[in-house]
Amino acid sequence: MTKRNDLTPGTDESTGRPSWQRWLRERSELGVSVLLLLLGVLVLTDALAMDVDMTQRGPVGPRTVPIAVGIGLLVIAALLAVDVLRGGRGEAEAGEDVDLSEPADWRTVLLLTGVFLGAAVLIEPLGFPVAGALLFWGAACALGSRRPDRDPLIAAVLSLVAYVVFNNLLGVPLPGGPLMGVL
Structure with a gap:
């Protein structure tokens, strides 16, 4: 009997299908690694393609931080x-109190998505104070607030x-x- 290397996918004896699917499922954190890799490449590509004035003063230019962040993401x-x-x-x-055996609450996700998109559409005609109030109120209702008063x-x-602080x-x-005109 040969000992199989845990890193090489083979066939699943119970189903007869390739076990690469199971191998990937057991190492799903590799997806986060791929995402970080792609993000690092994107940041480095954008940083190196920046059109900067070569008359910078000092050792730190506008490319320094994006390049450091991109390299950090790759590492x-x-x-x-x-x-x-x-x-x-x-x-x-x-400390997480999430029950992974329960299905996702798609109703809440869709309500929050609708409230967010509605606020994005209404921000120009109604302004931030009104659209923001509708966003906060809608989010509270979608998340189950029991205090409509x-x-x-x-x-x-x-x-x-928020409007006064930012504006x-x-x-x-x-x-x-x-x-x-009022604020």
């Missing part, structure tokens, strides 16, 4: 792939505070809509 991708191929597995956090008020206050204090212009 992390390689280290994660090596760890997974050596048998390392990510452990679930002890206070949720709109909290959403309006949060949205107005007036930080200098990030947001569409004001009908409230543009």
Whole structure:
């Protein structure tokens, strides 16, 4: 009887199908490694293709941070792939209260998606304060809030505070809509 290397896929004796599917399923963290690799390549490609003025002052130019981030992503991708191929597995956090045997709550996901897209469409005609209030209120309702009496008020206050902080204090212009002249 020969001992099979754990890294080489073969055939699954119970089904007769290739066990590469099982091999990949057992090492699903490799998908994260591939994602980090692709992201690192994208960041490095963009950083090296930047059109920069060559009259920079000092040793740190506009390419330095993107190149460092891209190299860091590539290194992390390689280290994660090596760890997974050596048998390392990510452990679930002890504090998570997610029951993996339950199916996904697609109703909530779709409601949140609809609320987000609705706010994105309404931000130009109604302005950030109104669209943001609808976003906060809709998200609270989609996530199961049981307080319809206070949720709109909290959403309006949060949205107005965010608008004032970004627009007036930080200098990030947001569409004001009908409230543009008031605030």
